[in-house]
Amino acid sequence: MDEGWAGLHELAEASAAGAARRQQLQSAVELQNYQFNTHGVELGQSYSSDAVCPGRERRPGPGT
Numbered sequence: 701m702d703e704g705w706a707g708l709h710e711l712a713e714a715s716a717a718g719a720a721r722r723q724q725l726q727s728a729v730e731l732q733n734y735q736f737n738t739h740g741v742e743l744g745q746s747y748s749s750d751a752v753c754p755g756r757e758r759r760p761g762p763g764t
Contacts, residue, residue, distance in 0.1 A: 707721065711725065
């Protein structure tokens with residue numbers, strides 16, 4: 701547990717190690733960006749085309 705707190709403290713430091721840790725964190729967040737903001741999910745967008753969902757009579761609702 702102490703290692704975790706040390707990492708958080710280092711993240712806030714005005715040092716080369718702190719800058720490196722912030723860069724690592726930023727890179728990790730950018731890697732997740734696609735998952736968090738993909739395909740219009742946050743805007744509730746959907747497609748109603750047989751090319752996207754062939755043979756369905758009705759499209760699924762949110763959370764389906």
